[in-house]
Amino acid sequence: MFANEISSVALGEKPVTITEFVAVARYHARVEFTESYVDIVRASRALIERFLAENRLIYGVTTGFGDNFTEVIAPGDAAELQANIVRSHAVSVGEPLSGEVVRAIWLMELIGLGKGYSGTGPDTLELIRTLLNADVIPYVPGEGSVGYLGPEAHMALLLIGEGRAWLGGELLDGAEVLRRVGARPIRFGCKEGLSLTNGTHSVTAIGVLAAHDASLAGQTADIAAGLSLQALKGTVRALDPRLHAVKRHPEQAGVAANLRRITENSPLSEEFLDYRLQDTYSLRGIPQMHGGAKRALNQAWTVVEEELDSVGDNPIIVPEDGDGIALMGANFDSTYVGIQSDAMANALTVLAKIAERRTDRMVNSNFSELPAFLAPNPGLHNGFMIAQYTSAALSMDLQGMAGPASARTVPTSANQEDPVSNAYSAALTAYRAAGKLGYILAIELLCAAQAFDLLAPRRPSPVSEAVKELIRSAAPEVTGDRAFHGDIEAIREFVRHGKVLRTVEARTGPLEC
Template sequence: MPDTRQTLLLDAPLTPQQVWDIAQNTVKLDLSSAARLRIRHANTSLRQLIEGDTPIYGLNTGVGGLSEQRISAAQQAELSKKILFSHAVGVGRPLDAAQTRAIMACAINSYALGYTGVREDIPDRLLALLNSNSLPIIPSEGSVGYLVHMAHIALALIGHGTLQTPTGLEPAALVLQKLGFAPLQPEAKEGLALVNGLACATGLGCLSAHSLSTTLHWADRIAAATFDIMGGQSRAFDPRSAALRTMPGGQHVSARLRALTQGSAHLAARQGGRTQDALSLRAVPHIHGSVHDALEGIERTLAQELNSLSDNPAIINIDNQPQAFSQAHAVGASLARIMDEAALAAASLGAVAERRLDRMVNPLVSPFPAFLPSDSGTGSGFMIAQYTACALVGQNRRLAAPASLDGGITSGLQEDILVHATPAALKAQSVVDNTRTILAIELLALCQAIDLAGLYPDLAPKTQELYTQVRAQVSYYQEDHPLADDIATITHWLGTTQP
């Protein structure tokens, strides 16, 4: 079949959205002539530094706790190759294809900035593997921030191990041969440049942020529908009151909830019936709004990271004199913190969604039949589904503990503070996934309540639209099959459909 994907020419640094597109395999990636020129210039500078006697980290010295040990010119290529094997210590389940592609795209993006000193051969091999969807197998665990995941990618470039290709598992060396490349022979510093940096945390972070954004917009829609069927007091979204809180996210959510519930006869008939609703209903603008505000900062930091070098050392030409700066650019403190914030933000969405769910099923406060059964005599309805939501809220609470504060000491006290950016990004994705499931349960419950109470004709058009979309996926729950099947269906739908 012909390849119909458009080619994204990498000249300026990638955006988080472009990383997402590449991860979904909807576009191909290539380097612009300007990016190639930057790479070549940095490599020329590196070669000039190789000829000098100044100690340069990872070039003519060991790495980490061996940074004061000098390496002869004859040993530099050997050091590069050994770095790949010694750093490939990942364990656990492999990352999925989208995660792997995102990391590879961010690595290419980093080399294209023109400060690592690697030859064009390295990004060219990565591009060939990425565009042919021939993906290294990357264990998910074992990183305290960087190094480990990229080492497993680098092994593929030297022809070691196997790749997951569109036709199955194939030896890396054979795949490279098919793509027109011999296995890479890493030169001085290239082994370090291949494993160093924040490509892994940045790529995973872009995916987590995109997933959070989609989940947040679904949460707004679902919360509005729950508010509608529960007959909430719409003064909670009054623009005159909302304007008293200056946070833009809260004002945005208030406006969106007004639009989503507009035209509801059910709400209109219940205005003034209560002084105020429970917080899980009237505080949606405040809680969801805080996530909108947090997401804006998360996306801004990711964009900054994609514009920044995270290799060590950096190769810079100053007044026609190449210099190496061995700094802490691979310490992703900002990245780790925003990924912790992403986990907290997603967890807060799940927590309030579970509380809204409880108000629909709990006979102490619900206007509907207890637990929404199809048969109140024999059915438990959504009683135990709320247990599942409660369990996921608890798991999210545990996962929301900050990875960026884990610390740790490695490499013989040379690396004596660690920020765990990659684990932060991985757990943020787990929290988002859990929250999407909680929202799926809430959505199924509110549709069940609509059917039980015959509310459909009186609801807002947007609530009716959402109900119709769900019922196209799953029918009214008669308790004639495991409810887990419906939860899985709607969870997948929320993750693959734009709100």
Template sequence: MTRPLPAVPLGRSPLTVADVAAVAHGAPVTIDAAALTGMRALNALVRQAVESGQPIYGLTTGVGDLYTVALKPEELAAAQMNLLRSHASGVGAAMDVPAVRATMLVLMAAFLKAASGVSPGLVETMAAMLNRGVTPWSPSGGSVGYLIATAHIGLAIFGESQAYYEGVLLPAADALSRAGISAIAPGAREGHALISNTCEITALGALALARVQALLPLADLAGAMSTEAMRGNLRGYDARLHQLRPHPGQTETAAHLRALLAESAIIAAHRDHRLQDPLSLRCIPQVHGAVRDALAHAIRVVEIELDSVTDNPVFFIEDGALAALSGGGNGHGMPTALALDHLSTAIAALSSISQARSDRLTNQHLSGLPAFLGDGSGAHSGFMIPPYVAAALSADNRMLAAPASVHSLSTCAGQEDHISMGVAAARKARQAAENLADILSIELLCAADGLEFHAPRAPGRGTGAGHAVIRTAIARRTTDRPMQPDLAAMRILMDSGDLAATVAQSLPSYWGA
């Protein structure tokens, strides 16, 4: 029986990448009462400004190139819904449910900072939707960095368009009703606040980061198992070497490899097999470590965004009165777009070194193992083809590493003439991370069979634990059988967390950091 996920609190402390991933995959949320009180006080002043006719961008005026057009008080409510309707211009396949939930969460965290002027009721309705499983439908394509997915989400919040409930796509009003959620009408600025931000970039970026963060320890495991299978040595992982080039990720990766390979009879028996290993083995600390450092940088950027307000305009209470600040550029997604482009490049590097190891494992001229890890007969192909798959996916990831953030175009009649393409950067990173998972599954599968040829010599403490858990789900390949089920079983071990958890139990506490 699946244990319920703990609730993620909102409004008191900043969100983390882990928080976003948890809510995306079903965790409920709670809201801090003090944050709602702050929202309520600001919203009251916003409503007073509307009644007085004070000119405020996006509130009592149009948006974009229509910022010079004043709205009449009786037009404001309709204008908020019309903003959502006109901006809900997405195309392509539907966004996945975790992506929509993550975007809703990031929106809520920003609103709870009481700078957007929206009502507490909007956030409470969104919380009810997350907690009761009502997920707005949105297409996934068409966003330059903001506006599109959040407009579709906004329509569903107010009972228009469509939403999922209990796995069924329904009219949004029906989905809300079945979940026992009362539909609300948009208050002053609430349509505009939903679209005037970079929350979609941040949400999708956080999901990509969480995925890579979970895969990095498995990349270390795969590399360590490959090192053992190909009679590598530990000289490249020596702590003294890495003290001379102390990049944090490099030293951390080398420590992981030493822990994984501790007590390896295979390594001990082949200490002098080669004076120097190939780069894909001896440079695991440098390559995996550089990926760790890139990941750490991207997490810092995204977690700053998770603690930010990227709305325009924003509001403050100064001396008891409302102060509106419009024209700011916090809605530009370039900080996150650049970080996510960097992440995609790092994923491509990790993909290519894993693919190189898989190819070497199955090449009898380089590995010292039987051809394609088979029985030596021409009747069986063994692991000939999985490295082809890894090569195809690695090539895909090289294409996905091309930066999105350089492709700015002018939009909105020249008013928004430089854009981040941050959503494209985030989508690329998510796809690349999924490709990486399959690439690593291939290396793990090949390396597990490669270790079999060293029996009865035992692998290391961590690699042995990893090999053992793989064997609980996937038998050694002694003759050809369909390959895809084994690859799928490996992904289940990886994605469930079972493989990482089993290895972690066998190692010191720094494993998985």
């Protein structure tokens, strides 16, 4: 099932999948709480309130934050302490995060804090759920985080009637937003401000979106490659399963199998089976390069899904023999997601560089044996000449983004947090990288569709014809120059929302990931 086919997601009975997560964050599926979810939250809240009444020494509950952990806070100041962390930590800067990213972070907070190890109260989580289902989008500046804190604090301000948020496209102050949705500001109890700003919530949320989009782009890259292979008269002999059986990487064999299904019964492939003894690397190396990238993307999916079902808070409140204990540690660290996000950015760059090369070969008449730049009247018409420039520029952007953010660090909090994960930067980079690859694949698909028109009456495979028809539903055949920006945006949306993949899988069954 695709994410845009899910209408609601219930928290509490079973782990939330990446697809369900995206259904809420991107496609506005409603969030519901199960009875078990509410029961667990209430029990956890009762435990942390008892700890406060007993004046136990617990980080962030009866102590200050960061290097201020040595400062003891009186129980009577617990509520003020939690409001102070939210206000003082709302210091991220720059352009605001997109609505789907903010929705994703809120959903991740509901998932993580609802596991019963954080002590967050049911009223606080219910308010977040209400605002999420009402599509209230807090104004969250997106820069200046080494792993968490700043963006989450801007979101938490809204819960106490402060900050700003969008409602129905209108940017309003926090108190007015709450009034319009029929909600009231809350007063944070002990630990709630800390839990809402601390932990792996933002990094994991962005990492989930990145993993979803990267996986979808990886499968769509196989489809685009299959079309280009036919348009460039490539031989499918390089897809022989015997060739890939001796390379012990299942992803490589999977890509070759996908390409065989996409090119099956292709008159073009049959005609040009032995046109060349050996194709250029960007054609014959598709299974190897795509397969290597997919290994990294598949591993990232697994790790991100594990983190999605984890508790990333500190301290955690553990019920034990009717008494309970607060355990201080470093579950807030996002290194797992950070490293995998770096790997995703690298893998997406690999997919981009080979896709751009295939596009270049299609627009280059010396290689494609088609009219220059796929234009109907080269010289008078420029065709896809500059679209390839866009693909090249985006590919170079990705090459600059492929450096490992999780390897970088600057100490914070008076050296109490002496290394930092920098996973927030890594996750955002992977998420943005998937978006850039979507444009590169859109351009390749547009060029392949135009190449098929120019190759007529020769025909590609039936599956490829179906993809071409989808493309033509939004981008007509190029009979003269026009502004291609709208075409690229439209096909990129087809890629992003899985329409290209669904078109293929409706005829082939599920492709290999």
